[in-house]
Each structure stands twice: as C-alpha cells, then as structure tokens.
Amino acid sequence: MAKIAMLGSGFIGRFYADSLQGQRSRDKIVSIYSRREESAKKFAEDYKVTHWTTTMEEAVANPEVEVVCVSLPNNLHEAAVELCCKHKKAVICTKPLGRNAAEAKRMLEAVEKAGIFHGYLEDLVYTPKFLKALESVQQGALGRILWAKSRETHPGPHSEWFWDKEQAGGGCILDLGCHCVEIARSFIGKDVKPVEVMCWADTQVKPIDAEDHAIGLVKYENGAIGQFEVSWTFRGGLDLRDEVMGTEGTIWLNSFLRTGFDMFTTGKGADYVAEKAESNSGWLFPVGDELNELGYNHMFTDMFNAMEDGKAARETFYDGYVVNAILDAAYKSAASKQWEPVQLEIWRGKEGLSKEKTQQDYDEQYYLVKEEMTHFGAKKVILKDKKTGQIIEKTLA
C-alpha cells in the first residue's frame, strides 16, 4: 500500500486520483495540497483524503506520506522536488519534468543525491496498447526499427497556465512533444543516443506567444528517426496516434479517436463524452476507460511496484531529463532553421553506434533489392550487381 501526498488539485491531479484510488486499488492519497483552500477542500472531500493544506511543505512533510505526486504547473516542479529531497520522500512528477534540460538536470541530480525514489509520470508509454506494441518490438516482430512517429494534437489544454509561456516554459512542443518524444525513443531503444533535432514550429492560430503547432524529427545515433507532430489547433477531439516502421513490420496505434467505439446521436441527452471531444451530437468516438487507455493505471502500478521492490521505475527523472534535452534542441532548431545537436551532459546509454548496413546477398554476384509476385503469379526479383552496381530484373519460373 502506497500512501500518497498529492500536490495540485487541478485537472491532472484529479485524473491521477481517479486512477490511484480506482478499481480495487490498495493505494491511498493521504494529503492534498492546493494553492487554493477551496480547491484543496473539495478534492479532500471528493477523494476522502484526511489531510488538506495550502502549504506545500506541510503535505510533503506529513509523516504519514511515503510518496509525493507532483501535479503542479511546470514552473513549480523544481520547488516541489526540492522539498521531497529535503524530507526524503519518494517523488513522482508529472510531465514534462522541467521547463528545460537545465531545470530537469538539477532535479535529477537532487533526487539522486538525496537517494530518494523518483518516477517520471509519462503516462503515454504506459498505455496498454503501447506496452503490448513495445513488447512486440522488443521481441523483434518489426525487425530493426527505422522510424517511430507519435502524434498528439487537440484543440488546446484545459487550464490557463498552459497558455502562459513563463509558467509552462513553452507551448505545444513542451506540453505534447514530451509524450511523443518518449514514445518514439522507447520504440527506437532508450539506450540509443538521440543526436540531433530538426523542428518546425509556428503560432498559426492562437493569440499566444508560444507555438501552437510543431513538427520535429529526432535523429538517433543508429540512424533511426523519431518524429513528433503536436498541435493545439487540431479540430475534432484528441488525436493520439503512433506509427512504427521496422525492416520486418509496421505498427499503427490509435489511442483515442478510433478505438472501436462509434456513436451517433441527434444530441438529446448526451453529456460529457471524452477528454477534449468537441461536440456532443453527430458521430462521436468515446473511449471506454480513459484512465486505463491513457496509461495511468499501468503507470502507477509500475511506480509503486518498483518503489516497493526497491527498483527503478521504467520511467525515471533521468528519462525526463533526456526528453527535456531533446525538446531544447527542438526549440533551438525551430529558431535556427537547421538541425541542432542534442546536448546531453548526462548520458547512460550506448555510445558509438553506427548505421546498420543490410545488404542482403542474393547470390555471389548480386545483392537482393526486392522480391515480389507479379500480376501473373510469377516471382520477380530485382538485383544489384555487387561490383558494377547495375540493377537488373529477373523473372523466376
């Protein structure tokens, strides 16, 4: 049983609480901190939390508390983490870890120095679909991974602080790109070094300073490419899709708008449908169980099991730091209009990988370029002469 202090009572804090105390969970929130008393009380009442406070440190220091869940605006993560270090409480922190890599690095170093358990709450690498897909990838079902794309777009976040560059640290790259980057990185291999980033970003629609639409490519040391597509200007709901290409296969995940649940209604009687849905009549695409589909359940299970077993979680502050470093490079690239290196002062994965060459021998003279069935049922091969480089075509009986 984990005894949790929740810092923050907003949209994400409540979502977390629904998961933490949902189903037949043995875990319990024992303290809630919110900047606003009214909000803290309401949360305490709704989730039957015995202790509430408007002083962050009081929640962290509460002796019943074993683990602190940081669900605050981005600009408050570091202060919260410092308190956990001071009071030697395990800490799990919502995404992105920092507003930039410098902030994230300080947090990582602080928790490691304090010797406390730390988890990075990147829920989208804990969705059931992602977990099963990753398992297939790791078992080799897709061969060597060439490209992994993750897309998260919707009509914009729920709370005002997201839209304020100072509090949030950025726009949709930071808010949504952090998910996408970690998804792609996981498929490609978390021990493969991200080396450089190319990113386009723009403020196309919203009256804000930060970007509301961005697309980026992350090149890894082994030649694989991660891609993110993020926006706060998408119309139609929450678009959450991943795609992976490998030498032996393909994966397509749709985590929200097309999951096998289609509803048409003329509009009488329907209420809240799904996170970020845009209407309540016509064809709607609800998700059965958002908490599970968005990965919250499996994420907290991993966090608390790891904590109880004295192991590291799948996602730690180190991962949060790597993601921030990649996003920093993305922001730089959007400004410089060229590929920018990922600055990783801390790197714990492989070094010196190079692009794998896969020239498949056909026979002594030729490489195999392609094999296919023709319309007429014959087998055809396209071959490349190893010496001359000439390409030829050969139809087999």
Next chain:
Amino acid sequence: MAKIAMLGSGFIGRFYADSLQGQRSRDKIVSIYSRREESAKKFAEDYKVTHWTTTMEEAVANPEVEVVCVSLPNNLHEAAVELCCKHKKAVICTKPLGRNAAEAKRMLEAVEKAGIFHGYLEDLVYTPKFLKALESVQQGALGRILWAKSRETHPGPHSEWFWDKEQAGGGCILDLGCHCVEIARSFIGKDVKPVEVMCWADTQVKPIDAEDHAIGLVKYENGAIGQFEVSWTFRGGLDLRDEVMGTEGTIWLNSFLRTGFDMFTTGKGADYVAEKAESNSGWLFPVGDELNELGYNHMFTDMFNAMEDGKAARETFYDGYVVNAILDAAYKSAASKQWEPVQLEIWRGKEGLSKEKTQQDYDEQYYLVKEEMTHFGAKKVILKDKKTGQIIEKTLA
C-alpha cells in the same frame, strides 16, 4: 480486501486470477481447488496461493475464504454453489450460470435461501466500452432502443469439455450466446421482459453433436429486439461486436479485432498475440489489455465493492437465470422452427409494457414521416394525412 477461493485452475480460472491479483489490487486468492493435483500446485505457485487442494469442499470451507469464485465446467456449477450455500460463503460464478434454466433456478433459489452474496460473472457487460455505451443509452443519447445486436464468434473454445454436450450443456449458443443475450438485454433494459425467441442453429463444420453456429432474435415486451450471432466456426480471430439502434442514435462497439491496434509482421520473433488469434504473421490486431478490455477488472470491482457495501452486484444469479431461460427458448425454437415463449417462472421486472407509438405531428392535418435535405440544399418533408393515410411530399423553400 476480498479473500477468495478459486475453484478451477483452467484457462478461465487463470484469466480471472490475472485480473483479481493484477495492477495494485488489494484482493487475494487464498485457496485453489483443481481436480488435478499437478494443476492445483502449478496455479498455487504461479499466483502465490498459500492453500491448494483437490477436494472442492476443502477450498470452500477454508476459514480464511470469504468468497468463492466458481471457474469450473458448466456441469459442476450447481454442486459448487451448493457447497457455498452449505458453508455460507459468498459465491461468484462464471457464465453461463446453468446448463439450462432449471439448473439456474435451483442455484438462484439456493443462494437466496442461504442468504449469501451471489454474483454472476458475465464479464462482457463490464467491458469499459460497454459500460460507457450503456451509460449513454441510459442517459437517452439513443432515444428509445429498437434493436440491440451482439456478436461473438471465434474458431472454437480452448478446453475439451466445451465440445462435450453433456458437460457443457450445449454448443456455442450456451457458451457465447449467454454473453450476447445479456448485452442486448442490458441495452434494452433489464426490467423489460423478454417474451419470445426465434433461433436458427446448425452444426456446419465441426464433428460434434452440439451446434457450432447460431443466430437468434429475442423479442421484448416493448417491441424491442435483441439479436445474437454466435459461432465456433469463424476464421480470423475473436470477433466481438455490439450494435444498438435507437430512435435518436446508434452505437457500434468493436471489442477485439479492430480497436486501434494494427500490426504487420513478416513473422520473425512474434509470439502469442491475443486470445484466439489465428496466426502470428501478416496483419494482426492485438488488444492492448485483454483483462481490462474483456471486462474482468470492472466486473470484480463491482462484485467486491457490492459485497463489501452489502449491496447486490449489477449481475446476480437472477440475471444468470433470466439468460438461461432465454437460451432454453432459443434451443426450443431451433428445434421447432417457430418463435418460442421465454418461460420465466421468476420475473422481477416490469409487466404489461406495450409497444410505444411515435406518430410525430407535423401540423393539424399531417404526421411527419421524414425530413431531409435534398441535393439542391432545399428541405423536403414527407407527410402522412392523419385521416386519409395518403403520403405526400413537400419541398420547403
């Protein structure tokens, strides 16, 4: 915390155990009974169950046990339930409740007489998609329900006893139809009386005595129609789909083969993909989290929460009995080739409902038949004269 005796260590018992002790569950299996010692021991080891036995009563009587989970072949349900009554242990029983309504009725009467908690483990009315769809239906998003269809087909069950008519009590109607009937009944309203059934059944492919393919219609007192399509001869995996039509809307659920997870693999490295998948190369359609998607998690949550709160579960032995009564009528109809009445000696819902008439007035003279937009952007109405019955068409400016 629920302390459970599991009766049966086969495919379904293990699936249940994965859910019961999965995620951060506070519940625990404390005793396992299996007919075969080897199987009991293996289960005990895999799920860290402290007590195992090959004597059913020993598991039920075990003083630590609060609730008994019956995961046995159909022909053993009644004996297990009797033991629970004798030892006054709460009981939850897998589907179908009985091999027929007579058996189910005896079980229902026994648990009620014994005053013990009883739950009917019909997981497919606990899938996240179903629960959210049902909520929408109950809120009126679809208006009056006209028709609800549920389809479950696959290439056949895993264990030998399903294929033996004596042990199973029937073929795919009993095995799969029980799910479909309860799904449709739930959408239409569990307090609306099922009155008659028309069913076609045949043994089209398998060398067995029972049916391997059947289609049935269940007529409810208010004129709504439930439909089931079941088969053990389907090729391509586990097809699990529901459809609902109402006067104001439509719902389509796909619970297995098309849930937003598409994978192509040439076949190197992939292993077990999903329950009842038929291959491990080409395009595959895994499910992210079978336990959750198939409703096990929400089902056990409902069961144990209800038990702890001293309330009835959403699905009780009464529901199991109603389902068996409907399936009995289906078997009769398949033989008699006509609609057969549902024999319900126990009925606790509404009585005397009649078909709702919905003649929508257009004006004093006409009923509205239909309203539509033409290709040319004009609005057109089709009207019926209230007196003469004549149908006319009118284009509005």
Next chain:
Amino acid sequence: MAKIAMLGSGFIGRFYADSLQGQRSRDKIVSIYSRREESAKKFAEDYKVTHWTTTMEEAVANPEVEVVCVSLPNNLHEAAVELCCKHKKAVICTKPLGRNAAEAKRMLEAVEKAGIFHGYLEDLVYTPKFLKALESVQQGALGRILWAKSRETHPGPHSEWFWDKEQAGGGCILDLGCHCVEIARSFIGKDVKPVEVMCWADTQVKPIDAEDHAIGLVKYENGAIGQFEVSWTFRGGLDLRDEVMGTEGTIWLNSFLRTGFDMFTTGKGADYVAEKAESNSGWLFPVGDELNELGYNHMFTDMFNAMEDGKAARETFYDGYVVNAILDAAYKSAASKQWEPVQLEIWRGKEGLSKEKTQQDYDEQYYLVKEEMTHFGAKKVILKDKKTGQIIEKTLA
C-alpha cells in the same frame, strides 16, 4: 454505343443518368419520359437529352431508342416492361423487379417470350468491393460459404411513393431487402436453391402501414444461411455492410459509412455530403465517388457489354424473380411467425444438394476438432473418438 430511353426522372433516374453519361462514356440517353412535363424538361436540359415526353409509350417506341431503362415506382414496372415487349426494345429495370413474385414472373415470361434483352438493375452486386470479394469467394479464398449477411439501413427513402404500400408493394423489406438477398445469394452461389425463410418485421417508428425494420434468414439447400438486416429507422446515415463466413475465411465490406474518408467540420461552408447523411457538421464520412461505389458504373458496363455481345447480363429478370420469391416468403414468415418455404415455380439452378459433412481425420482413431497454440507456445489438439464420440485434449511437444 447504347441509345437509351429513360423512364422516370426522379432520384434514381438522375443517379442512373449521372452514371450512364458520366466519365468518358460512349452511351447516351436519347429520350426521357416523366409523368410530369416540368420534370421531363428539366431532365432533358440537364442531361442534354434531345427527346422528352410525358407519354411512356412514346419514349419506348422512339425509333432511335435501343434500350429502355425503367426507373419508375415499383407499381409501374410491369406496364413499362410490357411496352418494351410490344416494341421489342431491350429493357433494364430497377430493383425490386416486381412488388411480388407473381408480378416478377409475368415480367420474366413476357421478356423471354418477346425475345428481348433484359437486365435487372441490382447495383449492389456490381459495387467494386462486391465484385472483388465475389471473385475471391469464387476462387475459394473462403472455402465453403457458411453464412452471408448483408445490411442496409438508413433514415428512410427520398420519395413519397416508397412510403405508400400500394405503390411500393411493401416497406423496407422490398426496398432494401432485395439488395441484401441478392448479395447473400451471390456469395452462397446463384445456382444454390433458397429453400425457406424466417423473418421478423415490425413498424417500430414511422407512421406508416408497411414495415420500417426487418431481419430475415434465408436457408439454402446446401445448409448455407443468407441474412438480411434492413431498416428505415437507422440514425447516422446510410449503413451498407456485408459479411461472409466460410470454412477458410471471412470477408467484411463496408460500402458507405467507413470507407477511409473521415472529415470533421465545425460546419461553416459544408453542403451536401453523401446520400442519406444526416448532418453537415461534426464527424462526417463522405464517399469518394458514389456512382462507382454504389455499383452503377460496373452495372451499366455489364448490361451494355452483354447486350452488344449477345449474351445475358450477370443479373437478369430471372434473378429479379428469384429475389421476389424470397421476399414473398419473408413477408409470409413475418406474419406466420415460422419458417416459410420459398415458392419457386421457375428454378434453373442445381437441385438436390445436401449439407456437406466435413469430418477431418486426425488419425485412425480420431477426428480433429480443433488445433491451437497455447499461451505457452505449445500446440494443442482437441480430438473426437470416431467410435465412442469422446472428446479429448492433447498437448503436443
């Protein structure tokens, strides 16, 4: 080049004309007949038809006309066909052929007696998807066909006469069931005799005399089952889906609402989207090319190529007659509440087929019931003793 007289200038006549004179077609409508002068003139203008008339015989008798396309309400088909016989003009007639089998039989006998070319305009067995699916079925990709279902439901037809039982001859069974029955029959084999029908029909919503919702099963001599689901009460657009199950495979066709075209719009600027769409904002599912997707192009190509080659079309009045005979049995069954025989006074297919038995030998002692991979990667077989009938399970190394 085919020179056509079009009888009828309504919704279907215009749809046909769009196809007949569409793309780079060499065919031409040379005469248009409509009951209403205004409508005839408008059609003539829109489609550049040189001759228009309000006298049916004038169009048929027009010397330039080679082939007459009957696009009239159901109650006028027979009279139109009689005129074609009289003037020895080839005739192609929209669906259903007659209001009942008696009418259809008279038309069939008349055209055969007159020795004129006749085609039955059942467009939905000419959709590109259907044609390719049928080809796969005929090549054996699905093995022996067990079941073929076709579903057509929408919010009701466009013109007033459909809603009038006298003119239309019935409700949605006749209007939509004719499509579904011919689709299923084609997959099962047009030479396999339909023997009996079970049908439920009701008027659940609309203020009309005819049925607005029906479901039927058609049993064929070889044990295969055709199923139709038809309704004028569906909400959400035009639902057009087919499913086929065979011993070796499965086919699912979605011809309208989910064809790979998804559009979300807040509603500014969108107009007519697709036949029978219900709204013009939110998520919409247009079809790229309705004429082609609904089969019109391939249908007319087959008709005119056959006519020019002196061959029979794929769909003739004989097929229309068989369909009407099946629908007659459906109406009877809806009233009698039991399976009703299909009365086929004319039958030109196979006779005396019986249900195929497929007991697959495993070895000398056993039949194979099922073979599968277990979770643990082992191969398991379920076997039936040929003599005792006992079912056993065997795990292979």
Next chain:
Amino acid sequence: MAKIAMLGSGFIGRFYADSLQGQRSRDKIVSIYSRREESAKKFAEDYKVTHWTTTMEEAVANPEVEVVCVSLPNNLHEAAVELCCKHKKAVICTKPLGRNAAEAKRMLEAVEKAGIFHGYLEDLVYTPKFLKALESVQQGALGRILWAKSRETHPGPHSEWFWDKEQAGGGCILDLGCHCVEIARSFIGKDVKPVEVMCWADTQVKPIDAEDHAIGLVKYENGAIGQFEVSWTFRGGLDLRDEVMGTEGTIWLNSFLRTGFDMFTTGKGADYVAEKAESNSGWLFPVGDELNELGYNHMFTDMFNAMEDGKAARETFYDGYVVNAILDAAYKSAASKQWEPVQLEIWRGKEGLSKEKTQQDYDEQYYLVKEEMTHFGAKKVILKDKKTGQIIEKTLA
C-alpha cells in the same frame, strides 16, 4: 473520342490502358510503342491496338494519333515530349514530369512554344476521395488550411529502372514525393507559393544509391505547411494516406490499406490481391476498383474533356514543373541539413501573401484563447488580456 499513342508498355502503361479503355469508354489506344518488340506485340494484342512499333517517333507521328501518353522511365520523358512538339500532338505525361526542375522547365517551355495541349498525369489528385475532399476544402469546410500531409510508402517499385538513380533521377522522393507534394499543394492552394523546404532523407535498408526513406516539410508563403512522408521500406502493402488540418476542421483520407474491405483467408485459393500487397493469407485489405480509387479514370476524363473543350487540364506541365522545383529543394535540404528555398523561375500564382493573424476578440479587454465544456457541464473560457498579455480562465454559469 480520343485516339491515343501509348509510349511504354510496362506496369504503368498497362494500368493506364486498363483505365483508358475500361468501362464504357469511348477512347482508344491506336498505337503502342515499346523498346522491346515482344512487349509491344503483347500489349497490342491484349488491348487490341492496331499499330505497334519499337520506334518512338513512329508512334507519335502516326496520323491517326491525336494525343500521346508518355509512360516511360523518367529519363525518357523529355525526348518523348520533344517528339510531340515536333509533330504537334497533344501530350500527357506520367509523373514526375522531369528528373529535376531544369528538365521539367524545358518541357514546359517546349509544349507552350509548340502550342500543344499538355497534361501532367498526377493521378493521386484525381482520386475520388481527393476530389471530394478538395471540394469541401474549397467550399470552406475546414476554414483556413494550416497543414496538409500526404504519405505514400510501400515495399518498393516494380521495375528495375526505378532503382537506378541515373534513369529515375532519384529515389523515393522523386518517385513518391511528387504525388505527396502535389496533394498537399492542392489542399493549401495551387496559387500559393511554396517558399522553402526542409527534408530528411536516408538509405536505410536497400542496397542502392538513392534514398529509400524521406520526410519533408514545404513551407508556403501564407505560413501553411505541406508534409510528405515517402518510403520504399514500408512493410504491409501500399500505405496511401492524406491528412489536412484547418482552423475549422480536419480531413483524413486512407486510399488503400483501410477502405472498408477486410478479408481473412487461411490461404487456399487466393491470388493477386492488390497492388503492392505483401502476402496472400491472413488479414488482407484489397481495394475494390484500383483504377478508380487511384484516380486514373477521373484523371483521363479531365484530360480528354479539357482537350476536347480547348481548355487546360487541372494538371498541366506547369504543375509538374512546380513539383519538380519543390523536390529539387528537398534534395538540396537533405544534403545541406537546412531549409532550402524553392527556386521558381516560372511562377504564375499569387505573390506577397503573408501569414494570416486570427486574434478572435472576446470583448473589449480580451482575446479568446479557447472555449470548452468542463466535466461538470459548465462552459469555460480562456482569455488573453489585449494589453498585458495575461492569460486568465473564467467559468461561465
């Protein structure tokens, strides 16, 4: 009626011929040129072409020929076009127009100087889905277009010359990117100037010199972004998808792998399924009518109608030139690793567009950032102070 000389008898030439002479077409191929006599003869026989030759000029000069269809490898387009200019024959040329913009420009200038009709055979902007989507976009259903992505990936082309950089002029960027670029450009507006391109390209799998995988972004003068994703390394068939985002809506097109046609087969009896499918068992996704779905029919209809009407086709050599100029910039960017300007010596669209600003007033003090429904059914607005830039959140009753 168009009388056509076909230059090239390979895969694409035959595909074109199937469309040109398909259905009830009035058009006719009257001469076929192929480098290989055997191939020319076979084509002539299959398509009933009266004249065949192995001399290109003979086909072009053939007096019966009105229009020449160039279906040759990329390196032969220019020579073929020159012959058409010389003999004053209308010319339609397959994609890409040139191997680079210089080649394309020479062809454009040549046909304009010769005063002959010229069409650019970019079939994918003629698919029925694309045409309907474009119409919706042009009617404003999506508001202002922000981003248009087109993706074409498959396991590699059919003929050897594609794999030879000299003949083809490049790899998948040229082969597939030409489609994607024109699709995105069409959605954004063909009169909006493409200004710069950022592209990543690599040879990840194939033993070739050209790129087998690339991703590019094309920035347009009004701030809109076109995106292409192309590869010859994709596993699973032909992936052909477009996505468009506008301020008021979204479009998703899937033109090949998910079009509402799903087939599972154990593999007995199935043959050729679809262009570039990778297997013939398991779950397969055929396309109903490839010719129509890939746009060939509507493309040739537009070409010949335009030619007969003395108008320009929707796609002319000018469009082919613009596409080549964009692809040139893509190749440059892949090498230079920065955004590269699109060099357009000929530009006939708008000049001087700037990014549209859309600050929506909420009231005098605030801009509206976002409006949404909360979980609790209340309406919430996020606002930005026009002067201070402060973001606030306000819940409305």
